[in-house]
Amino acid sequence: MIAMIKKPRVPNWAIRPLVSEEVYTDRQEFLDYFYRAALNARERRTMSTVLLGRRRMGKTEIFKRVVNRLFFEQDHRDPEAVVPVYYSFPDKAKDDAEFALRYAENFLRWQVAFRLRDTKILSTQTCKRSQLLETIRDSSLFSETFKASLGLIEGILEEDVIAPEEKALWLPRRISDYDDVTTIMFLDEFQNTRLPQYDFDIVGYMQEAVESPTCPHFVTGSAMTILVREILGRGALFGRFDSDPIEPLTGYWGAELARRSAQYHRVSVSEEYRAGVGGALRWKSVLYRCRGQTIRQTGPSHRNGRGSERNPGGGSLLRLHLGGTRRSGRKMDCAHQ
Incomplete structure:
Protein backbone atom coordinates (compact mmCIF):
# COMPACT_ATOMS: atom_id res chain seq x y z
CA MET A 1 0.00 0.00 0.00
CA ILE A 2 1.39 3.37 -1.03
CA ALA A 3 1.35 5.90 1.76
CA MET A 4 -0.07 9.26 0.84
CA ILE A 5 2.46 12.06 0.91
CA LYS A 6 1.14 15.28 2.31
CA LYS A 7 2.16 18.46 0.60
CA PRO A 8 4.14 20.67 3.00
CA ARG A 9 1.98 23.43 4.39
CA VAL A 10 3.17 26.87 3.37
CA PRO A 11 2.62 29.38 6.20
CA ASN A 12 0.66 32.53 5.41
CA TRP A 13 2.83 34.60 7.72
CA ALA A 14 6.39 35.83 7.65
CA ILE A 15 6.46 36.25 11.41
CA ARG A 16 3.94 34.25 13.37
CA PRO A 17 1.26 36.21 15.29
CA LEU A 18 0.63 35.13 18.86
CA VAL A 19 -3.13 35.73 18.90
CA SER A 20 -5.55 33.69 16.80
CA GLU A 21 -7.88 35.47 14.39
CA GLU A 22 -10.88 34.16 16.31
CA VAL A 23 -9.77 36.02 19.45
CA TYR A 24 -8.08 39.15 18.10
CA THR A 25 -10.23 42.18 18.96
CA ASP A 26 -10.54 45.90 18.17
CA ARG A 27 -7.13 46.93 16.91
CA ILE A 246 -2.65 53.08 22.06
CA GLU A 247 -5.28 52.94 24.81
CA PRO A 248 -6.88 50.06 26.75
CA LEU A 249 -9.98 48.44 25.34
CA THR A 250 -13.33 50.01 26.15
CA GLY A 251 -15.77 48.09 28.33
CA TYR A 252 -17.64 46.91 25.23
CA TRP A 253 -14.57 45.54 23.48
CA GLY A 254 -13.27 44.06 26.72
CA ALA A 255 -16.47 42.03 27.03
CA GLU A 256 -16.20 41.10 23.35
CA LEU A 257 -12.63 39.90 23.89
CA ALA A 258 -13.82 37.72 26.79
CA ARG A 259 -16.63 36.28 24.64
CA ARG A 260 -14.34 35.47 21.72
CA SER A 261 -11.68 33.97 23.94
CA ALA A 262 -14.23 31.77 25.71
CA GLN A 263 -15.79 30.67 22.43
CA TYR A 264 -12.41 29.86 20.91
CA HIS A 265 -11.43 27.67 23.87
CA ARG A 266 -14.92 26.16 24.19
CA VAL A 267 -15.54 27.51 27.67
CA SER A 268 -18.91 28.79 28.84
CA VAL A 269 -19.00 32.24 30.39
CA SER A 270 -22.16 33.94 31.58
CA GLU A 271 -23.23 37.40 30.48
CA GLU A 272 -22.54 38.72 33.99
CA TYR A 273 -18.96 37.49 33.93
CA ARG A 274 -18.37 38.93 30.46
CA ALA A 275 -19.63 42.31 31.64
CA GLY A 276 -17.41 42.15 34.71
CA VAL A 277 -14.37 41.21 32.68
CA GLY A 278 -15.18 43.96 30.20
CA GLY A 279 -15.21 46.52 32.99
CA ALA A 280 -11.89 45.26 34.30
CA LEU A 281 -10.36 45.40 30.85
CA ARG A 282 -11.54 48.96 30.44
CA TRP A 283 -9.38 50.19 33.29
CA LYS A 284 -6.48 47.77 33.19
CA SER A 285 -3.78 47.19 30.63
CA VAL A 286 -4.80 44.50 28.20
CA LEU A 287 -2.81 41.35 27.69
CA TYR A 288 -3.61 40.60 24.09
CA ARG A 289 -2.44 37.08 24.55
CA CYS A 290 -5.53 36.77 26.70
CA ARG A 291 -6.40 33.15 26.46
CA GLY A 292 -9.25 31.17 27.91
CA GLN A 293 -8.22 27.77 29.07
CA THR A 294 -10.00 24.94 30.77
CA ILE A 295 -8.45 24.61 34.21
CA ARG A 296 -7.96 21.02 35.19
CA GLN A 297 -10.12 19.95 38.12
CA THR A 298 -8.22 18.88 41.20
CA GLY A 299 -9.13 17.04 44.40
CA PRO A 300 -12.31 14.97 44.79
CA SER A 301 -14.11 16.61 41.86
CA HIS A 302 -11.35 15.42 39.50
CA ARG A 303 -11.63 11.84 40.72
CA ASN A 304 -15.38 11.33 41.07
CA GLY A 305 -16.89 14.02 38.88
CA ARG A 306 -18.57 15.86 41.77
CA GLY A 307 -18.22 19.58 42.16
CA SER A 308 -15.57 20.99 44.42
CA GLU A 309 -16.15 23.64 47.06
CA ARG A 310 -14.66 26.32 44.81
CA ASN A 311 -16.51 25.12 41.73
CA PRO A 312 -19.59 23.28 43.05
CA GLY A 313 -21.06 22.62 39.65
CA GLY A 314 -17.99 20.76 38.49
CA GLY A 315 -17.83 22.98 35.40
CA SER A 316 -14.91 24.57 33.62
CA LEU A 317 -12.98 27.55 34.81
CA LEU A 318 -12.10 30.33 32.44
CA ARG A 319 -8.84 31.99 33.34
CA LEU A 320 -8.47 35.37 31.77
CA HIS A 321 -5.01 36.80 32.32
CA LEU A 322 -5.37 40.52 32.60
CA GLY A 323 -2.34 42.75 32.66
CA GLY A 324 -2.72 44.55 35.96
CA THR A 325 -1.96 48.09 36.87
CA ARG A 326 1.56 49.00 37.85
CA ARG A 327 0.60 48.77 41.51
CA SER A 328 -1.22 45.46 41.56
CA GLY A 329 -0.25 43.35 38.56
CA ARG A 330 -3.06 41.01 39.60
CA LYS A 331 -4.73 38.29 37.59
CA MET A 332 -8.41 37.51 37.55
CA ASP A 333 -9.97 34.06 37.60
CA CYS A 334 -13.58 33.84 36.49
CA ALA A 335 -15.40 30.61 37.31
CA HIS A 336 -18.58 29.62 35.56
CA GLN A 337 -20.65 26.61 36.48
Missing part, protein backbone atom coordinates in the same frame (compact mmCIF):
# COMPACT_ATOMS: atom_id res chain seq x y z
CA GLN A 28 -8.03 47.39 13.25
CA GLU A 29 -7.54 51.15 13.50
CA PHE A 30 -3.86 50.69 14.36
CA LEU A 31 -3.35 47.95 11.79
CA ASP A 32 -4.72 50.20 9.06
CA TYR A 33 -2.79 53.24 10.29
CA PHE A 34 0.62 51.60 10.16
CA TYR A 35 -0.15 49.76 6.93
CA ARG A 36 -1.17 53.00 5.19
CA ALA A 37 1.80 54.84 6.68
CA ALA A 38 4.12 52.17 5.29
CA LEU A 39 2.61 52.43 1.82
CA ASN A 40 2.74 56.22 1.93
CA ALA A 41 6.49 55.96 2.33
CA ARG A 42 6.61 55.22 -1.41
CA GLU A 43 5.78 58.90 -1.96
CA ARG A 44 8.20 59.87 0.83
CA ARG A 45 5.34 61.09 3.01
CA THR A 46 6.02 59.02 6.12
CA MET A 47 8.24 59.83 9.07
CA SER A 48 9.53 57.47 11.73
CA THR A 49 6.83 56.70 14.29
CA VAL A 50 6.67 55.26 17.80
CA LEU A 51 3.69 53.19 18.95
CA LEU A 52 3.24 54.20 22.59
CA GLY A 53 1.32 52.26 25.19
CA ARG A 54 1.58 50.46 28.48
CA ARG A 55 2.53 46.82 28.78
CA ARG A 56 0.15 44.15 27.49
CA MET A 57 -1.61 46.39 25.00
CA GLY A 58 -0.86 44.30 21.95
CA LYS A 59 1.77 46.58 20.38
CA THR A 60 4.01 43.73 19.22
CA GLU A 61 1.00 41.92 17.77
CA ILE A 62 0.10 45.02 15.75
CA PHE A 63 3.60 45.22 14.30
CA LYS A 64 3.64 41.53 13.40
CA ARG A 65 0.30 41.71 11.63
CA VAL A 66 1.26 44.81 9.66
CA VAL A 67 4.54 43.17 8.63
CA ASN A 68 2.70 40.07 7.43
CA ARG A 69 0.22 42.16 5.50
CA LEU A 70 2.98 44.11 3.76
CA PHE A 71 4.84 40.89 3.03
CA PHE A 72 1.95 39.09 1.34
CA GLU A 73 -0.45 41.75 0.04
CA GLN A 74 2.04 43.43 -2.28
CA ASP A 75 3.53 42.28 -5.55
CA HIS A 76 7.02 41.28 -4.47
CA ARG A 77 8.25 41.75 -8.05
CA ASP A 78 7.21 45.40 -8.07
CA PRO A 79 10.28 47.63 -7.59
CA GLU A 80 7.96 50.17 -5.91
CA ALA A 81 6.86 47.67 -3.25
CA VAL A 82 7.55 48.50 0.40
CA VAL A 83 9.84 45.94 2.02
CA PRO A 84 9.07 45.26 5.70
CA VAL A 85 11.90 44.36 8.08
CA TYR A 86 11.14 43.19 11.64
CA TYR A 87 13.73 43.15 14.41
CA SER A 88 13.36 42.77 18.17
CA PHE A 89 16.20 44.06 20.32
CA PRO A 90 17.28 41.31 22.73
CA ASP A 91 17.70 41.97 26.44
CA LYS A 92 20.82 39.85 26.76
CA ALA A 93 24.32 41.24 26.59
CA LYS A 94 25.82 41.54 23.11
CA ASP A 95 29.11 43.02 22.07
CA ASP A 96 29.22 45.48 19.21
CA ALA A 97 30.28 42.91 16.61
CA GLU A 98 27.64 40.35 17.57
CA PHE A 99 24.89 42.95 17.56
CA ALA A 100 26.02 44.36 14.21
CA LEU A 101 26.13 40.91 12.64
CA ARG A 102 22.65 39.99 13.87
CA TYR A 103 21.14 43.33 12.83
CA ALA A 104 22.70 43.42 9.37
CA GLU A 105 22.01 39.76 8.61
CA ASN A 106 18.40 40.12 9.74
CA PHE A 107 17.99 43.06 7.36
CA LEU A 108 19.40 41.07 4.44
CA ARG A 109 17.19 38.07 5.23
CA TRP A 110 14.00 40.14 5.15
CA GLN A 111 14.98 41.82 1.90
CA VAL A 112 15.77 38.53 0.18
CA ALA A 113 12.75 36.72 1.63
CA PHE A 114 10.41 39.45 0.41
CA ARG A 115 11.83 39.68 -3.11
CA LEU A 116 11.79 35.90 -3.52
CA ARG A 117 8.51 35.46 -1.57
CA ASP A 118 10.17 32.73 0.46
CA THR A 119 9.69 32.84 4.24
CA LYS A 120 12.14 29.99 4.81
CA ILE A 121 14.96 32.45 4.20
CA LEU A 122 14.01 34.21 7.44
CA SER A 123 14.96 31.16 9.48
CA THR A 124 18.62 30.61 10.35
CA GLN A 125 17.83 26.91 10.72
CA THR A 126 16.48 26.38 7.20
CA CYS A 127 18.69 28.94 5.47
CA LYS A 128 22.26 29.10 6.69
CA ARG A 129 24.25 32.30 6.43
CA SER A 130 26.38 30.87 3.63
CA GLN A 131 23.23 30.04 1.64
CA LEU A 132 21.89 33.54 2.16
CA LEU A 133 25.08 35.19 0.93
CA GLU A 134 25.27 32.86 -2.07
CA THR A 135 21.67 33.62 -3.01
CA ILE A 136 22.38 37.35 -2.97
CA ARG A 137 25.52 37.00 -5.07
CA ASP A 138 23.89 34.78 -7.70
CA SER A 139 20.54 36.56 -8.09
CA SER A 140 20.02 39.28 -10.66
CA LEU A 141 17.17 40.68 -8.54
CA PHE A 142 19.53 42.50 -6.22
CA SER A 143 21.40 45.68 -7.03
CA GLU A 144 25.14 46.16 -6.83
CA THR A 145 24.59 48.39 -3.81
CA PHE A 146 22.75 45.59 -2.06
CA LYS A 147 25.38 43.01 -2.99
CA ALA A 148 28.10 45.31 -1.70
CA SER A 149 26.57 44.96 1.77
CA LEU A 150 27.94 41.42 1.86
CA GLY A 151 31.31 43.02 2.48
CA LEU A 152 30.00 44.28 5.83
CA ILE A 153 28.98 40.78 6.90
CA GLU A 154 32.31 39.32 5.85
CA GLY A 155 34.23 42.17 7.46
CA ILE A 156 32.46 41.69 10.79
CA LEU A 157 33.16 37.95 10.72
CA GLU A 158 36.83 38.68 10.02
CA GLU A 159 36.91 41.36 12.75
CA ASP A 160 37.99 43.89 10.16
CA VAL A 161 35.31 46.58 10.63
CA ILE A 162 35.64 49.72 12.74
CA ALA A 163 32.45 50.62 14.65
CA PRO A 164 30.44 47.72 13.18
CA GLU A 165 27.28 48.73 15.07
CA GLU A 166 27.28 52.12 13.32
CA LYS A 167 27.60 50.56 9.88
CA ALA A 168 24.91 47.96 10.62
CA LEU A 169 22.41 50.57 11.81
CA TRP A 170 23.12 52.69 8.75
CA LEU A 171 22.83 49.78 6.31
CA PRO A 172 19.04 49.94 5.69
CA ARG A 173 19.09 53.67 4.96
CA ARG A 174 22.22 53.48 2.83
CA ILE A 175 20.71 50.88 0.52
CA SER A 176 17.25 52.45 0.33
CA ASP A 177 18.71 55.90 -0.36
CA TYR A 178 21.18 54.78 -3.01
CA ASP A 179 18.73 52.52 -4.83
CA ASP A 180 15.72 54.81 -4.20
CA VAL A 181 13.64 51.91 -2.88
CA THR A 182 11.39 51.84 0.18
CA THR A 183 12.04 49.90 3.36
CA ILE A 184 10.17 50.05 6.66
CA MET A 185 12.05 49.00 9.78
CA PHE A 186 9.76 47.59 12.50
CA LEU A 187 11.81 47.66 15.70
CA ASP A 188 10.39 45.99 18.79
CA GLU A 189 11.60 46.12 22.41
CA PHE A 190 13.37 49.35 21.52
CA GLN A 191 13.90 50.20 25.19
CA ASN A 192 16.58 47.48 25.30
CA THR A 193 18.92 49.81 23.42
CA ARG A 194 19.32 51.67 26.71
CA LEU A 195 20.30 48.66 28.83
CA PRO A 196 23.71 48.84 30.53
CA GLN A 197 24.88 45.56 29.01
CA TYR A 198 25.11 47.31 25.66
CA ASP A 199 28.52 48.82 26.29
CA PHE A 200 28.43 50.72 23.01
CA ASP A 201 26.29 53.40 21.43
CA ILE A 202 23.19 52.36 19.50
CA VAL A 203 20.78 55.27 19.87
CA GLY A 204 23.33 57.88 18.85
CA TYR A 205 24.10 56.11 15.60
CA MET A 206 20.39 55.93 14.74
CA GLN A 207 19.99 59.69 14.56
CA GLU A 208 20.48 59.91 10.80
CA ALA A 209 19.10 56.45 10.04
CA VAL A 210 15.61 57.19 11.37
CA GLU A 211 15.28 60.44 9.40
CA SER A 212 15.49 58.77 6.02
CA PRO A 213 12.35 59.34 3.91
CA THR A 214 13.12 56.11 2.05
CA CYS A 215 13.50 54.05 5.23
CA PRO A 216 11.22 55.14 8.09
CA HIS A 217 11.59 53.32 11.39
CA PHE A 218 8.49 52.21 13.33
CA VAL A 219 9.41 51.44 16.93
CA THR A 220 7.69 50.21 20.07
CA GLY A 221 8.59 48.60 23.35
CA SER A 222 7.27 47.30 26.64
CA ALA A 223 8.87 49.89 28.95
CA MET A 224 7.12 53.11 28.01
CA THR A 225 8.85 55.27 30.64
CA ILE A 226 12.31 54.33 29.41
CA LEU A 227 11.21 54.56 25.80
CA VAL A 228 9.74 58.05 26.11
CA ARG A 229 11.91 59.73 28.72
CA GLU A 230 15.30 58.12 28.24
CA ILE A 231 15.43 57.40 24.50
CA LEU A 232 12.94 59.38 22.43
CA GLY A 233 12.28 62.28 24.79
CA ARG A 234 15.81 63.61 24.83
CA GLY A 235 19.22 63.20 23.27
CA ALA A 236 19.98 62.17 19.70
CA LEU A 237 16.46 60.97 18.82
CA PHE A 238 14.51 63.83 20.38
CA GLY A 239 11.94 65.24 17.94
CA ARG A 240 12.69 62.68 15.25
CA PHE A 241 9.60 60.50 15.77
CA ASP A 242 5.91 60.97 15.30
CA SER A 243 3.83 59.17 17.94
CA ASP A 244 0.66 57.12 17.94
CA PRO A 245 -0.67 56.24 21.43
